[in-house]
Amino acid sequence: MERKDYEEKFRAVKNEILEEIRKLIPINSVHYFSDCFYVHYIDGEVAAIEICAAVEVDKNEMVIFHVRPEGYKTTEMVEGDEVFKYGSDTFLDILDNLKKDIREKKLSHLREIVKRNGGRIKFDGTFATRLSINGETLSVGVESLYIDEDDCFCIENHHHQCSYSDQCESLLSDDLDKLIAYVESKTKRNFVIRVSGSYSRTFDIEASTYEEALAEAKKYWEINPLRYDDSNGEDWEDYTSRAH
Numbered sequence: 001m002e003r004k005d006y007e008e009k010f011r012a013v014k015n016e017i018l019e020e021i022r023k024l025i026p027i028n029s030v031h032y033f034s035d036c037f038y039v040h041y042i043d044g045e046v047a048a049i050e051i052c053a054a055v056e057v058d059k060n061e062m063v064i065f066h067v068r069p070e071g072y073k074t075t076e077m078v079e080g081d082e083v084f085k086y087g088s089d090t091f092l093d094i095l096d097n098l099k100k101d102i103r104e105k106k107l108s109h110l111r112e113i114v115k116r117n118g119g120r121i122k123f124d125g126t127f128a129t130r131l132s133i134n135g136e137t138l139s140v141g142v143e144s145l146y147i148d149e150d151d152c153f154c155i156e157n158h159h160h161q162c163s164y165s166d167q168c169e170s171l172l173s174d175d176l177d178k179l180i181a182y183v184e185s186k187t188k189r190n191f192v193i194r195v196s197g198s199y200s201r202t203f204d205i206e207a208s209t210y211e212e213a214l215a216e217a218k219k220y221w222e223i224n225p226l227r228y229d230d231s232n233g234e235d236w237e238d239y240t241s242r243a244h
Contacts, residue, residue, distance in 0.1 A: 017094075021063050048069070128202075191204075195235065
């Protein structure tokens with residue numbers, strides 16, 4: 001096999017990684033890494049070690065690296081064929097750090113839901129999830145999620161006579177999304193939000209928090225305001241307790 005053939009194979013692998021990045025980042029948005037890391041640029045005899053601060057997917061679905069030389073504060077955007085001049089390890093590091101950040105954000109969101117609901121959410125006995133423990137994948141039926149006295153995130157289950165304390169890393173990524181969706185559906189409540197100006201209107205919205213409900217109400221408001229010539233401003237309030 002010729003050198004050119006190997007180069008085409010390496011480029012194909014990098015394209016696969018770029019496609020994975022596109023699946024993780026919404027179009028026309030930037031993901032700033034929680035911790036910057038080193039990346040390696042190689043172009044012929046020129047090699048440089050830089051710091052990667054962010055990765056972007058623009059409106060045309062092009063993946064852009066945000067990098068800077070060590071010791072500099074200003075980043076530059078690398079796009080097009082230039083991204084392929086970064087080493088294979090750099091592509092893997094960007095993908096791994098992106099997945100790690102997204103996972104930690106999801107776990108933080110799940111933990112916040114549990115805390116917001118008194119530190120424990122009980123399940124109805126029908127939900128199961130998978131954990132990776134010591135290289136073995138276990139399917140467990142979840143009895144509850146709770147935060148213990150040491151602030152550990154615990155999964156109480158009925159398939160095994162134990163609880164997995166602070167085992168966030170053991171939750172498989174696909175199952176984490178399902179677990180969050182299940183918990184969100186079980187903890188939503190109905191909010192009544194009132195907006196008033198010259199007139200007033202109330203919105204009945206199911207959401208996990210008042211802030212989420214308010215955001216949804218404002219979306220409806222933008223589409224269909226009370227009156228186009230209403231000039232008295234907008235006053236928003238939680239009307240839940242007075243409406244029931």
